[in-house]
Amino acid sequence: MAESFPEIRDSVRALCAKFPGEYWRALDRDRAYPEAFVQALTEAGFLAVLIPEAYGGSGLGVEAAAAILEEVHKSGGNGAACHAQMYTMGTLLRHGSEAQKKSVLPKIAAGKLRLQAFGVTEPTSGTDTSRIRTTARRDGDAYVIRGQKVWMSRAEHSDLMLLLARTTPREQVEKPHLGMSVFLVDMQAAKGRGLTIKPIRAMINHATTEVFFDDLRIPATSLIGEEGSGFRHVLDGMNAERILIAAECIGDARWFIRKARDYARERNVFGRPIGQNQGVQFPIARAYAASEAAALMVAKAAQMFDRDEPCGAEANMAKLLAADASWQAADMCLQTHGGFGFAEEFDVERKFRETRLYQVAPISTNLILAYLAEHVLELPRSY
Ligand SMILES: Cc1cc2nc3c(=O)[nH]c(=O)nc-3n(C[C@H](O)[C@H](O)[C@H](O)COP(=O)(O)OP(=O)(O)OC[C@H]3O[C@@H](n4cnc5c(N)ncnc54)[C@H](O)[C@@H]3O)c2cc1C
Numbered sequence: 001m002a003e004s005f006p007e008i009r010d011s012v013r014a015l016c017a018k019f020p021g022e023y024w025r026a027l028d029r030d031r032a033y034p035e036a037f038v039q040a041l042t043e044a045g046f047l048a049v050l051i052p053e054a055y056g057g058s059g060l061g062v063e064a065a066a067a068i069l070e071e072v073h074k075s076g077g078n079g080a081a082c083h084a085q086m087y088t089m090g091t092l093l094r095h096g097s098e099a100q101k102k103s104v105l106p107k108i109a110a111g112k113l114r115l116q117a118f119g120v121t122e123p124t125s126g127t128d129t130s131r132i133r134t135t136a137r138r139d140g141d142a143y144v145i146r147g148q149k150v151w152m153s154r155a156e157h158s159d160l161m162l163l164l165a166r167t168t169p170r171e172q173v174e175k176p177h178l179g180m181s182v183f184l185v186d187m188q189a190a191k192g193r194g195l196t197i198k199p200i201r202a203m204i205n206h207a208t209t210e211v212f213f214d215d216l217r218i219p220a221t222s223l224i225g226e227e228g229s230g231f232r233h234v235l236d237g238m239n240a241e242r243i244l245i246a247a248e249c250i251g252d253a254r255w256f257i258r259k260a261r262d263y264a265r266e267r268n269v270f271g272r273p274i275g276q277n278q279g280v281q282f283p284i285a286r287a288y289a290a291s292e293a294a295a296l297m298v299a300k301a302a303q304m305f306d307r308d309e310p311c312g313a314e315a316n317m318a319k320l321l322a323a324d325a326s327w328q329a330a331d332m333c334l335q336t337h338g339g340f341g342f343a344e345e346f347d348v349e350r351k352f353r354e355t356r357l358y359q360v361a362p363i364s365t366n367l368i369l370a371y372l373a374e375h376v377l378e379l380p381r382s383y
Helices: 006-017 021-030 035-043 062-074 083-095 098-109 230-266 278-306 312-336 338-342 348-359 365-376
Strands: 115-119 135-139 142-153 160-166 180-186 195-199 208-219
Touching (some): 021 348, 062 278, 142 160, 180 208, 230 278, 230 348, 312 338, 312 348, 312 365
Parallel strands (some): 115 160
Antiparallel strands (some): 135 142, 142 208
């Protein structure tokens, strides 16, 4: 299949070439944020691809955004430091008021504001989002936020946060997913006034945090869309998130496959390249086939999303297949490298840790399977 958006891909490749393995390795060691890389992507306009031209962006779709993130990962880098800006924006674009869009989108497109914190997950509710305990209570012309989020990535590097909170108790709504609302929170204004961010040191360099809300007052105008319909408003964004992260997985898989192929051709043991052994070459070929198949599903889901067609099943399958393909390729690449796969300087162990995340986040593999079983195959709901 011909590459989509070849010109965009060429420019992303050129940009990423300035941020080689040494750059990412040093950040990983210090758990530091890739500020220079994010700045370069912003200045090149890549983080504003989904913003309509009327607000200063390029007005392209998820397929173009997917091509950008795939290239970042294929180069050995990682888009997680900034990818949320692309998919959280969808909720604002589709459900925000004209005033909200005019006040922030041009600034985001110009790189003056960052919207990359997305607060859904909580320590006690897990994947069962309907049981979140963070509340937003209306008080005159404000909402008062109380509660806690966990695993909120990039919170320390974002000016704005998209926050899901309960506005009506679960027991008082017809369906569990009603009664939640979504807010665009000005984080700079909130810091020190009820918003506290605590970094979590994790297996990967992901700038992830716990966030506490102690009666944080935000203007009522922060509400996006309809009060009580917040879960529905973030769902579209979640499909975009799955597709874009699936594209990152495809990038990872392609990086692992190229790295393994090159090493298998160069590394000589028993007087011949290790890649001459079928025991080494077959896993590389198998990983290649799996990643090419997954890439087709990612492209299909992205195209459906851009045509505004319902794509819940395709977005979920894209994420499932691509995350499996990247993990298969990661394991194969480490094995192909033998002991050297464990050495930092080869970047394999770092990428191996990084791509493992996608079996769990933003949605775990089991929950995708449960979605397909229930909503596509019409099997009884299992939970
Ligand atoms: C590095 C990192 C960054 C993240 N960034 C963000 C972020 O920016 N914003 C945000 O909101 N969240 C973020 N998350 C959270 C992430 O989305 C969740 O970790 C993920 O959705 C899984 O939820 P959980 O950890 O609560 O697992 P749980 O829901 O507690 O599940 C634990 C395990 O049980 C399985 N399980 C649970 N219920 C069922 C069932 N009914 N059937 C079968 N299996 C089941 C799951 O598949 C999983 O393997 C991040 C997580 C990580 C690790």
